[in-house]
Amino acid sequence: MFIILVYDFNVKRVGKALKICRKYLHWVQNSVFEGEISKANFVKLKTELNNIMYGDEDSVIIYMFRSKQYTGRQEMGLKKGGEEFLL
Amino acid sequence: MFIILVYDFNVKRVGKALKICRKYLHWVQNSVFEGEISKANFVKLKTELNNIMYGDEDSVIIYMFRSKQYTGRQEMGLKKGGEEFLL
Numbered sequence: 001m002f003i004i005l006v007y008d009f010n011v012k013r014v015g016k017a018l019k020i021c022r023k024y025l026h027w028v029q030n031s032v033f034e035g036e037i038s039k040a041n042f043v044k045l046k047t048e049l050n051n052i053m054y055g056d057e058d059s060v061i062i063y064m065f066r067s068k069q070y071t072g073r074q075e076m077g078l079k080k081g082g083e084e085f086l087l
Numbered sequence: 088m089f090i091i092l093v094y095d096f097n098v099k100r101v102g103k104a105l106k107i108c109r110k111y112l113h114w115v116q117n118s119v120f121e122g123e124i125s126k127a128n129f130v131k132l133k134t135e136l137n138n139i140m141y142g143d144e145d146s147v148i149i150y151m152f153r154s155k156q157y158t159g160r161q162e163m164g165l166k167k168g169g170e171e172f173l174l
Contacts (some may be wrong), residue, residue, distance in 0.1 A: 077145045
């Protein structure tokens with residue numbers, strides 16, 4: 001499946017969260033990731049994030065799609081972090 | 088069309104950005120919005136955000152879809168802000 005993940009971690013933990021997400025997904029912009037992921041890796045990703053997140057300070061939102069099916073992606077302003085999107 | 092919008096604004100401008108986005112979209116979580124939007128309103132939304140954003144500090148990413156077609160949305164951790172999703 002294809003997912004878009006957006007996180008909001010406390011600055012103390014955001015480095016760890018970034019490292020975890022980059023193992024499984026493409027880093028699109030600052031706190032946004034996307035990519036194809038297997039169900040097994042999806043479970044791993046969520047488990048790893050759960051292990052570091054503070055439920056009362058951090059948050060993650062994940063959109064799931066059967067396939068990469070968005071018709072467009074537009075970016076405005078600063079391109080913070082992120083990497084070339086290779087798909 | 089259906090869009091998912093994620094922003095990252097400097098704290099000085101995030102209140103204004105929130106107010107603009109809530110005029111057109113549902114506030115899902117912290118910096119994430121989604122909703123059906125007409126092409127005309129989409130242009131208005133982007134223009135209003137452009138008017139307040141500092142290109143070297145703020146960023147916005149928008150995913151566009153023909154229709155609301157994600158198969159699921161999962162949230163982990165704190166539900167910051169946001170409002171009930173009424174669709």
